[in-house]
Amino acid sequence: MKKNNQFLVAALGLILASCGTGGVKKTPGGVEYIVHKSGSGAQLKLGDTVLMNITQRLNDSLLAESRKVVGAPVPVLIAASKEKYDLMEGLALLKEGDSATFFIPIDSLPQHLPFGKKGDKLKVTFAVVGKYSSATQKAADEKEIKNYLETNKLKATPTPEGVYVAVSQEGTGEQPKAGDTVYVHYTGKLLNGKVFDSSLDSTLRPGMKLEPIKFPIGRGFVIKGWDAGIGSLKKGSKATLVIPSTLAYGLQGSPPAIPSNSVLVFEVQLIDVKAGGTEAPAAPAGLMPPAQGKK
Numbered sequence: 001m002k003k004n005n006q007f008l009v010a011a012l013g014l015i016l017a018s019c020g021t022g023g024v025k026k027t028p029g030g031v032e033y034i035v036h037k038s039g040s041g042a043q044l045k046l047g048d049t050v051l052m053n054i055t056q057r058l059n060d061s062l063l064a065e066s067r068k069v070v071g072a073p074v075p076v077l078i079a080a081s082k083e084k085y086d087l088m089e090g091l092a093l094l095k096e097g098d099s100a101t102f103f104i105p106i107d108s109l110p111q112h113l114p115f116g117k118k119g120d121k122l123k124v125t126f127a128v129v130g131k132y133s134s135a136t137q138k139a140a141d142e143k144e145i146k147n148y149l150e151t152n153k154l155k156a157t158p159t160p161e162g163v164y165v166a167v168s169q170e171g172t173g174e175q176p177k178a179g180d181t182v183y184v185h186y187t188g189k190l191l192n193g194k195v196f197d198s199s200l201d202s203t204l205r206p207g208m209k210l211e212p213i214k215f216p217i218g219r220g221f222v223i224k225g226w227d228a229g230i231g232s233l234k235k236g237s238k239a240t241l242v243i244p245s246t247l248a249y250g251l252q253g254s255p256p257a258i259p260s261n262s263v264l265v266f267e268v269q270l271i272d273v274k275a276g277g278t279e280a281p282a283a284p285a286g287l288m289p290p291a292q293g294k295k
Helices: 002-015 134-151 224-231
Strands: 032-037 049-058 061-065 074-077 099-105 121-131 164-169 181-190 195-198 213-216 238-243 264-274
Touching: 134 164, 134 238, 224 238, 224 264
Parallel strands: none
Antiparallel strands: 032 099, 049 061, 049 074, 049 121, 099 121, 164 238, 181 195, 181 213, 181 264, 238 264
């Protein structure tokens, strides 16, 4: 799985370098393609972030399929083409709902791939699920969170940032201030109940000591939803944090455990608070901000 995921990312980097159904067509740069399904949505344009399911084949052999690797549509930013066999100009020909396959001669790629032979073709199929809109995603998150709270009978209060906090045990200690080091036990899961990380489960952290994580609050060492949610608690509190995707891993997700645009649920206990960030941060990778910027 990891190998396929690496290939998917690498191949997109190489080749990302309509329409109506019918026969073989060509992009302005000469890439052949076929539209399998013509959608009825808006035309894609430069600057759009588009959610797509992507399948790659060498001739007729399946190499990678994003839905199996990532578990959700892959975000692609439509940008200007830079090379002859760059598929961006092809993607800009598509509409929401379209599905099309592009054919790239393997010997035309700017870098040699460690498979195939002269004359082989890399076939990349893009199924356009839709355009990404932060406003639309925020509304979708709110709906999912409301349903989750109602289903699980949780009484939660939103922080100003939008994290829903349901306190099950009120602490008696101080509330952390920006820069204070907090020590937290936690279990993180998706809305479907699937646990993806925990400081209390050795099966999820083989070989690692089970202990609270520590980090300076409000300094961007963890996702925004954690800074906001943990920062609203008192020392000793136990709570459930329901974090919108926009305050977690957003469009990028954290594959393969956390799909794109996932609302996250954390059961947390604020064990300790030490003033002034006297301890070095030690937040696990699973709570780090997404790679493109701190959350």
